[in-house]
Amino acid sequence: MKKSFNIIILCVAALSLVGCDTLKSLHSEYKSQATVPADVFGENVTLTGDTTSIAELSWREFFTDPLLQRLIDTALVRNTDINSARIAIQQSEASLAAAKQAFFPSVFFSPSGSIASFGGSAASKTYNVPLQVNWDIDAFGSIKSKKRKSEVLLMQAKIAEQEVKASIISAVAQQYCTLLLLDQQQDILMATDSLWRISLETQKILWENGKSYSTAVNQMESSYLNVKTSIVDNRRNIREVENAICSLLAITPRHIERSHLGNYSLPRSFEMGVPAMLLQYRPDVKLADYAMAEAFYDTQAARAAFYPSISLQGLAGWTNSAGSAVVDPGKILLNAVASLTQPIYAQGKLKANLKINQLEQQNLMNQYVQTVIDAGCEVNEALADFQAAIEKHDYYIRQVEVLKAAYRGTHELMDNGKASYLEVLTAQETLLNAQLNQAVNMYNGAMGIIELYIALGGATR
Numbered sequence: 001m002k003k004s005f006n007i008i009i010l011c012v013a014a015l016s017l018v019g020c021d022t023l024k025s026l027h028s029e030y031k032s033q034a035t036v037p038a039d040v041f042g043e044n045v046t047l048t049g050d051t052t053s054i055a056e057l058s059w060r061e062f063f064t065d066p067l068l069q070r071l072i073d074t075a076l077v078r079n080t081d082i083n084s085a086r087i088a089i090q091q092s093e094a095s096l097a098a099a100k101q102a103f104f105p106s107v108f109f110s111p112s113g114s115i116a117s118f119g120g121s122a123a124s125k126t127y128n129v130p131l132q133v134n135w136d137i138d139a140f141g142s143i144k145s146k147k148r149k150s151e152v153l154l155m156q157a158k159i160a161e162q163e164v165k166a167s168i169i170s171a172v173a174q175q176y177c178t179l180l181l182l183d184q185q186q187d188i189l190m191a192t193d194s195l196w197r198i199s200l201e202t203q204k205i206l207w208e209n210g211k212s213y214s215t216a217v218n219q220m221e222s223s224y225l226n227v228k229t230s231i232v233d234n235r236r237n238i239r240e241v242e243n244a245i246c247s248l249l250a251i252t253p254r255h256i257e258r259s260h261l262g263n264y265s266l267p268r269s270f271e272m273g274v275p276a277m278l279l280q281y282r283p284d285v286k287l288a289d290y291a292m293a294e295a296f297y298d299t300q301a302a303r304a305a306f307y308p309s310i311s312l313q314g315l316a317g318w319t320n321s322a323g324s325a326v327v328d329p330g331k332i333l334l335n336a337v338a339s340l341t342q343p344i345y346a347q348g349k350l351k352a353n354l355k356i357n358q359l360e361q362q363n364l365m366n367q368y369v370q371t372v373i374d375a376g377c378e379v380n381e382a383l384a385d386f387q388a389a390i391e392k393h394d395y396y397i398r399q400v401e402v403l404k405a406a407y408r409g410t411h412e413l414m415d416n417g418k419a420s421y422l423e424v425l426t427a428q429e430t431l432l433n434a435q436l437n438q439a440v441n442m443y444n445g446a447m448g449i450i451e452l453y454i455a456l457g458g459a460t461r
Contacts (some may be wrong), residue, residue, distance in 0.1 A: 026141040026304055029148065030293040033365060034285070040275045040376035045383060053273025055281045055456035059169050062453055067257055068176050071249065075172050078250040082168055085161035092154040099150035102143045105135035105312075130317030137312065142304035149297040156290045163283035166459040168248060173450050175245045180261040181443040182238045185436060189231045192432050196224040199425050206421065216422070261442055267449065272383075272456060278375050281457020285375055288368040295364050299357040305350050306343060313337045375455065382452035389445030396438040403431040 054062065060069060076082060113127040138144055203220045206212035242256045278285050315335040343350060407427040413419035453459065 026300060026307075027144060028300075030152075030296040032289055033292060034279055034289045034368065036275045036278050036285075036372055037376075038275060040278065040372060040379075041272070041383070042376065042380040045272075045380060053277050053281075053456055054270050054453055055273060055277060055458040056461075057453075057458065058461045059459045062458060063169075063173055065176075065259055065263075067259055068173060071176060071245065071256070072169055072172050074249045074251070075168050076165065079168050079248060080250055082161065082164050085157070085164045089154070089157045089161060092150070092157040096147070096150040096154050099143075099147040102136075102147065103138060105133050108132040108134075126319075126321040128317065128319045128321065130315045130319070133312075133314040133316075135312040137310040139310055140304040140307040142301055142309070145297045145300040145304065149294055149301075152290050152293045152297065156287060156294070159283045159286050159290065162460040163287070166283065166454055166457075169459040170450060170454045172245060172248050174447060175241055175248070176256075176258060177261075177443055177446045177450070178241050179238065179245070179256060179258050180264070180446075181439060182234055182241065183258070184261040184439040184442075186231065186234050186238070188432055188435050188439070189227060189234055192429075193224075193227050193231060195428055195432075196220070196227050199421070199428075200224050202421060212421075220425075261439060264442065264446060270449075272379070272452075275376070278372065278379075278457060281460055282375055282455075283457070283460060284371055285368075285457075288364070288371040292361065292364045292368060295357060295361045299354065299361060302350070302354040302357045305353070378455040379452065382448055382455045386445060386448030386452055389441050389448055392441050393445065396434065396441050399434050400431070400438055403427070403434050407431050 059072065063069060063072065108131070110132050111127070111129045113125070115123050115125050117123045136143065200217070200220045203212055203217050207214060207217050243253050245256050246253050279289070314337070316332075318332060320331070407424070410419050410424050410427040414421060414424050
C-alpha cells in the first residue's frame with residue numbers, strides 16, 4: 001500500500017511541474033486552417049449562391065454510357081495502382097491499431113532458470129517465473145499525439161485511394177473518348193477514300209479523252225494515296241489507345257467495345273457549386289490539409305519531449321530465490337517500480353526538433369495555399385475549354401450544312417457544264433475537313449467536361 005502511495009505521489013509531482021494551460025495545449029487537437037478564396041475559380045467565372053455541383057454526381061451518374069461504365073468497373077477492380085492504394089489503407093489501419101494499444105500496459109512472460117555449483121558442491125537450481133508489466137503514463141500527450149497522427153495517416157491513405165480512383169476513372173473516360181474520335185475520323189477517312197478513288201478514276205477517263213492533263217491525274221493520285229496512308233496511321237492510333245485502356249484495366253491487349261461519338265451531346269448548362277466545394281471533394285486539397293494535421297501532431301510530440309516521461313514497471317510471479325538463499329518450493333515474487341525522466345540537457349536536439357517541426361508546419365501551409373490556387377486554375381482551364389467547344393459547336397453544325405449545300409450546288413453546275421470537276425473535288429475536300437473539325441470539337445468538349453468534373457472533385461464518391 002505504501003509503495004502504491006509513493007507511485008501516486010511521484011506522478012502528481014510530475015504533473016505539478018507544468019500548468020493546466022500547458023497540459024491542455026499538449027493534448028489539443030488539430031483545427032483545420034483550410035480556407036478557399038471566393039474568386040479561386042477566376043474573376044471571369046460567374047457563380048450563383050447555389051451549393052450544388054456536378055462534383056456531387058457519382059461517376060455512374062456522370063458517365064451514362066453502359067460500355068464506358070463496364071470499362072470503369074473493371075479498372076476499379078483490377079488496376080494495380082488502386083489495389084496498391086487499398087493495401088496502403090490496410091497498412092495504415094494496422095499502424096493505428098498498434099498506436100491505440102500504446103495506451104495500455106505491455107505484458108511479458110519472462111521465465112528464467114540457472115544451475116550453479118561451487119567447488120564441487122551439489123548443484124543449486126534457481127528459477128524465476130514472473131509476468132513483467134511496463135506501462136508508460138501519457139501525462140503530457142506524447143502517446144496521444146502519435147495516435148492522432150496515425151489517425152491522420154489513415155485518412156490520408158483513404159483520400160489517396162480516392163485520388164487514385166478519380167485519376168483512373170478520368171484516364172479511362174478520356175481514352176474512351178479518344179477512341180470515339182478516332183473511330184469518327186476513320187469513318188470520314190474511309191468516306192474520303194471512296195470519293196477520292198472515284199475522282200481518280202474520273203480524272204483518268206478525262207485524261208484519256210483529252211479533257212484533262214496528266215499532271216491533274218498525278219495530283220489526284222497523290223491525294224488519294226495520302227488518304228490511304230492516313231487510314232493506316234489512324235488504324236494504328238486506334239490500336240495504341242485500345243492498348244492504353246487495356247493497361248489501365250490490367251488486362252491483355254484486345255478490342256475495346258465502344259459506342260459512337262455521334263451518340264453524344266454536350267450539356268449546355270451545369271452547376272459548378274461554390275468554391276468551398278473544393279475542400280469537400282478534391283482529394284489533393286484534403287490531402288494538403290491532412291498533411292498540416294500530421295505536422296501539427298509531430299510538433300505536439302516534439303513539445304511533449306521537453307516534459308518528464310513517467311513509466312510504471314512491475315513483476316509478479318514465483319521464485320525459489322530470495323536474496324542469497326535458495327528456497328524450494330518457490331514463493332511469490334512481487335516488485336513495483338515507478339520512474340520519472342526529465343530531460344535536462346540533450347545537446348540541443350529537442351529544441352532543434354521542435355523548430356524543424358514548426359517550420360515544416362509553415363511550409364505545409366504554403367503548399368496548401370498553392371494547392372488551392374492550382375486547383376482553381378485547373379477548374380478555370382477546364383471551364384474555358386468546355387465553353388469554347390460549346391461556342392464553336394453551333395458554328396461547326398452550320399458550316400457543315402453550308403458546305404453540304406455548296407457541294408451539291410457545285411456538282412449541279414458541273415453537270416450543266418458551268419463548273420470544272422476540280423471545283424467539285426475542292427468542295428468535297430472542304431466538306432470532309434469541316435466534318436473532321438466538327439468531330440474534334442465534340443471531342444474537345446467531352447474532354448473539357450470530364451476535366452471540369454475531375455477538377456471540381458468529382459469521381460471520388
